Amino acid sequence: MKSIAIGVHLLRDDVEPVADAVPVGDLFMSGIAIADDQPLSDRDLLLRAASVRASLLERATFVAVRYGFAFRTSGEALEKCASRLPRWKELLEEHRARVEFTLKVAAPAAQRPDRRDFESGAAYLRALHDARDAASVPEAFRREVERLVIPLAVSHRWVNRDSTSIELAGLIDRDALPRLGEAGQALKQTVPGVPFLLSAPWPLEVFAGVSS
Amino acid sequence: MIITNDEQKLRDSLSFAEPSIPERISADPDAVENGLAKLVLSIIELVRRLLEKQALRRMDGGNLTEEEIERLGTALMKLEEKMDEMKRVFGLSDDDLNLNLGPVRTIE
Numbered sequence: 001m002k003s004i005a006i007g008v009h010l011l012r013d014d015v016e017p018v019a020d021a022v023p024v025g026d027l028f029m030s031g032i033a034i035a036d037d038q039p040l041s042d043r044d045l046l047l048r049a050a051s052v053r054a055s056l057l058e059r060a061t062f063v064a065v066r067y068g069f070a071f072r073t074s075g076e077a078l079e080k081c082a083s084r085l086p087r088w089k090e091l092l093e094e095h096r097a098r099v100e101f102t103l104k105v106a107a108p109a110a111q112r113p114d115r116r117d118f119e120s121g122a123a124y125l126r127a128l129h130d131a132r133d134a135a136s137v138p139e140a141f142r143r144e145v146e147r148l149v150i151p152l153a154v155s156h157r158w159v160n161r162d163s164t165s166i167e168l169a170g171l172i173d174r175d176a177l178p179r180l181g182e183a184g185q186a187l188k189q190t191v192p193g194v195p196f197l198l199s200a201p202w203p204l205e206v207f208a209g210v211s212s
Numbered sequence: 213m214i215i216t217n218d219e220q221k222l223r224d225s226l227s228f229a230e231p232s233i234p235e236r237i238s239a240d241p242d243a244v245e246n247g248l249a250k251l252v253l254s255i256i257e258l259v260r261r262l263l264e265k266q267a268l269r270r271m272d273g274g275n276l277t278e279e280e281i282e283r284l285g286t287a288l289m290k291l292e293e294k295m296d297e298m299k300r301v302f303g304l305s306d307d308d309l310n311l312n313l314g315p316v317r318t319i320e
Contacts, residue, residue, distance in 0.1 A: 115288075115289045115292050115293065118285075118289070120282060120285070120286075121281070121282045121283065121284065121285025121286030121287070121288070121289055122278065122281045122282040122285050123285070124285045124286075124288065124289050125267060125268075125271065125281055125284055125285030125288065126271075126281070126285075128264065128267075128268060128285075128288070129268050129271050132268055161265075162261075162265060162268075177213065180213070181213050181215065184213075184215035185215065187215075187217070188215065188217040191217075192217055194217070195216070195217065195218045196216060196217060197214065197215075197216045198213075198214070198215040198216070199213060199214045199215075200213050201213070
């Protein structure tokens, strides 16, 4: 048997009995046990993992572990995240009553560099990087987000995902989620022309540095 | 909670990439090769984009050496070149391989 990791939690009670709680330092990694030969791409397993993730988030905020990490022992689980545990513990204590939200926004496509203009791979990669970072949210939309959404967030950051979309990631108190929903509805009315997708609640990911 | 101002696209996206991936591959001997090529190249293109995003993310991390940046950039250039070659061979355009993944069209 092996376990699929779901997240890292502050307390054992945040995990059990929804999932197995495996100690990692002062924290606990949640996991769901599966057979050694079960493929991680199995549809039912994906749905089961998503459902467990949602149930765990209802109980308490946790640091997300990207789907696909499987472990057999607590030592293996610890090895994966040991260097980050002190920071995650701090975050989990500070933001226990908070969750992440994301607002993905379509941005006008920036000019993509043409690989034929480059002789060096490094120069090409840097040009792709610059093109991605050049993408920006339409000004009217940004103003409305600053007026309606950002005041609800305890902390926020704009993240350039690629050359045609930008994401606002925010931390929000759980009890402010209904107001975030209202802000999303208002955004639909005030800037109807800019495609966006507002979703919440999510476990800590951007603010826990999981994606870096 | 999910709120979008483009609900139709969200609904479309839940049917997973229908506009790009044909429901059936035509048995017509002249068309079968093209249909299969579109299916396979769409998936390769998705993987290529993911690799590119991952490379940019690793650059953000700031811990790549100059040599690693050069190697990653060169690999991406070669991959793109090969994709262009295959698109030409099968008469496919970028739009043919554009998987519809959500209301914000480049969510990957």
